[in-house]
Amino acid sequence: MSxxxxxxxxxxxSAPDPxxxxxxxxxxxxxxxxxxxxxxxxxxxxxxxxxxAVFGTINERxxxxxxxxxxxxxxxxxxxxxxxxxxxxxTAGIDLSIGAAMVLASMVIATTASELGVPGALALLLGLxxxxxxxxxxxxxxxxxxxxxxxxxxxxxxxFVALTLLYSGGATVRGADMPGLLTxxxxxxxxxxxxxxxxxxxxxxxxxxxxYALTRTAWGRHVYAVGDDKEAARLAGIKxxxxxxxxxxxxxxxxxxxxxxxxGRTNAASPNAGVDLNLDSITAVVIGxxxxxxxxxxxxxxxxxxxxxxxxRGGLSLAGLDVLYQTLAVGILVIAAVSxxxxxxxxxx
Amino acid sequence: xxxxxxxxAERPLPTTPPILExxxxxxxxxxxxxxxxxxxxVYPGEVLAVIGDNGAGKSTLIKxxxxxxxxxxxxxxxxxxxxxxxxxxxxxxHGIETVYQTLAVSPALDVASNLFLGRERRRRGLLGSVLRSxxxxxxxxxxxxxxxxxxxxxxxxxxxxxxxxxxxQRQAVAVARAAAFGxxxxxxxxPTAALGVRESNQVLELIKDLRHRGLPVVLISHNMPQVFxxxxxxxxxxxxxxxxxxxxxxxxxxxxxxxMTGAATA
Numbered sequence: 069m070s071x072x073x074x075x076x077x078x079x080x081x082s083a084p085d086p087x088x089x090x091x092x093x094x095x096x097x098x099x100x101x102x103x104x105x106x107x108x109x110x111x112x113x114x115x116x117x118x119x120x121a122v123f124g125t126i127n128e129r130x131x132x133x134x135x136x137x138x139x140x141x142x143x144x145x146x147x148x149x150x151x152x153x154x155x156x157x158x159t160a161g162i163d164l165s166i167g168a169a170m171v172l173a174s175m176v177i178a179t180t181a182s183e184l185g186v187p188g189a190l191a192l193l194l195g196l197x198x199x200x201x202x203x204x205x206x207x208x209x210x211x212x213x214x215x216x217x218x219x220x221x222x223x224x225x226x227x228f229v230a231l232t233l234l235y236s237g238g239a240t241v242r243g244a245d246m247p248g249l250l251t252x253x254x255x256x257x258x259x260x261x262x263x264x265x266x267x268x269x270x271x272x273x274x275x276x277x278x279x280y281a282l283t284r285t286a287w288g289r290h291v292y293a294v295g296d297d298k299e300a301a302r303l304a305g306i307k308x309x310x311x312x313x314x315x316x317x318x319x320x321x322x323x324x325x326x327x328x329x330x331x332g333r334t335n336a337a338s339p340n341a342g343v344d345l346n347l348d349s350i351t352a353v354v355i356g357x358x359x360x361x362x363x364x365x366x367x368x369x370x371x372x373x374x375x376x377x378x379x380x381r382g383g384l385s386l387a388g389l390d391v392l393y394q395t396l397a398v399g400i401l402v403i404a405a406v407s408x409x410x411x412x413x414x415x416x417x
Numbered sequence: 418x419x420x421x422x423x424x425x426a427e428r429p430l431p432t433t434p435p436i437l438e439x440x441x442x443x444x445x446x447x448x449x450x451x452x453x454x455x456x457x458x459v460y461p462g463e464v465l466a467v468i469g470d471n472g473a474g475k476s477t478l479i480k481x482x483x484x485x486x487x488x489x490x491x492x493x494x495x496x497x498x499x500x501x502x503x504x505x506x507x508x509x510x511h512g513i514e515t516v517y518q519t520l521a522v523s524p525a526l527d528v529a530s531n532l533f534l535g536r537e538r539r540r541r542g543l544l545g546s547v548l549r550s551x552x553x554x555x556x557x558x559x560x561x562x563x564x565x566x567x568x569x570x571x572x573x574x575x576x577x578x579x580x581x582x583x584x585x586q587r588q589a590v591a592v593a594r595a596a597a598f599g600x601x602x603x604x605x606x607x608p609t610a611a612l613g614v615r616e617s618n619q620v621l622e623l624i625k626d627l628r629h630r631g632l633p634v635v636l637i638s639h640n641m642p643q644v645f646x647x648x649x650x651x652x653x654x655x656x657x658x659x660x661x662x663x664x665x666x667x668x669x670x671x672x673x674x675x676x677m678t679g680a681a682t683a
Contacts, residue, residue: 306534
């Protein structure tokens with residue numbers, strides 16, 4: 069009888085080849101790639117500065133404080149939705165319903181205040197509850213039924229749109245019919261030529277809060293770990309479902325605050341507003357260097373991404389180009405951003 | 418055919434009681450019997466290797482010890498006391514740490530964050546209690562100390578993302594995490610399967626070091642030379658049962674493989 073195989077030889081193939089490592093270290097491109105890999109917000113920052121420089125050269129009016137403040141105001145709504153979207157995408161999910169959730173919350177706030185005569189603060193609280201409920205619905209479907217976030221939010225997107233029309237009857241509520249508190253977010257604070265609305269300030273405050281939570285708390289690390297490798301996170305003792313649910317709840321709450329900003333910005337609440345918000349928010353997140361595969365990215369990248377889109381739109385329109393070219397430019401930006409992300413991710417191997 | 422001696426009877430029985438003990442574990446998956454009444458003891462300061470062919474029940478046995486699977490019948494005792502693990506967290510809370518084959522490290526997070534993943538420490542005072550701020554500096558210092566204690570000199574910078582490390586260094590991070598928090602038993606599932614020769618040796622040194630510190634180690638491996646290099650006792654799993662428990666002193670590698678494949682009995 070033949071002897072059984074005694075002792076398998078240790079695998080020797082996986083040791084890194086020193087020559088390859090050396091070459092990778094030497095190439096300037098490779099070094100740039102590792103910097104981008106470590107700091108995903110660097111590339112959108114470069115793009116933003118370049119965009120401002122280029123469009124500023126084409127038309128100097130872009131650089132006027134009044135114009136830059138206008139861009140900020142235009143960015144406030146999509147920037148806030150994009151903040152919520154960043155949280156979801158960091159967990160390797162995607163939220164197609166977040167814009168619709170925001171509109172639903174805004175209609176609940178505006179309609180209860182204008183038709184039922186509910187005080188402004190209470191209406192806002194109701195809106196917050198609606199936002200949390202939309203997040204809870206998405207979160208429960210994702211964690212309990214284990215459905216892919218794409219499918220869940222595609223479904224709830226339609227649900228929220230239908231609920232919005234059902235509740236509002238399809239009618240727009242004018243700002244004049246609402247308590248002053250609801251349109252306060254559109255009120256400007258003027259310093260010289262710079263006009264910053266309260267809505268913009270709220271957006272910045274939300275970025276600071278979420279940025280802090282993501283980078284300085286255990287919860288933030290868990291969000292990254294879950295998005296990075298769900299199974300590894302579970303084995304490390306992280307309650308993955310609880311983290312996911314908390315992220316969807318946070319996104320719903322941010323959507324509700326965004327509803328308030330939106331009412332102030334447009335001085336109205338319209339059930340037809342924000343049709344493009346879902347995709348615009350994903351655009352801002354992706355341009356901001358957050359990976360759609362989860363676990364990589366920062367809220368500051370997203371803010372830069374939203375500003376880039378704002379500067380492109382503003383710059384192209386000041387250059388006298390038709391709106392369709394703005395859309396074209398944003399499309400090209402998205403594809404470029406994802407290509408760069410793919411290239412950066414190759415550092416892993 | 419290789420001749421074997423009566424191993425189980427000759428094995429010098431440790432005088433101290435076992436830290437972790439499993440008795441008559443049975444685990445079935447539908448009609449497939451994963452474990453068919455397996456008992457195993459882990460004594461203080463020993464390296465117990467678990468070997469067996471594919472499908473012999475190694476992984477199922479280990480999963481029952483780590484709470485990843487719940488046995489149909491049988492009992493687990495930790496330091497003589499009966500315990501029930503409903504999930505990996507339970508086992509971990511009892512001081513049993515596992516390094517999984519899949520590593521279970523988060524590539525995008527840095528070394529220190531990975532070491533403390535799932536049990537982050539907060540800062541003292543209001544910053545920690547109200548703002549829930551992490552004690553990042555303290556955790557980094559402790560991570561460095563832990564790696565130094567294990568003699569892992571190749572990992573200088575604990576703020577490096579794990580994905581930038583080599584396979585051996587990643588494994589070292591996983592082992593260091595287990596050693597730092599495993600107060601009773603450390604279980605290593607195929608820790609060298611994906612590593613080169615030099616990196617494998619580093620992991621083996623880590624295992625010896627854990628034993629030196631009195632921490633019992635359960636090592637699951639296919640690699641016979643490595644098993645025979647570090648193990649004090651070898652539990653041979655075959656067809657859902659424990660075929661024999663041998664020691665490197667009484668049995669050769671060929672003997673162990675013969676028992677494992679059914680070509681010989683202990």
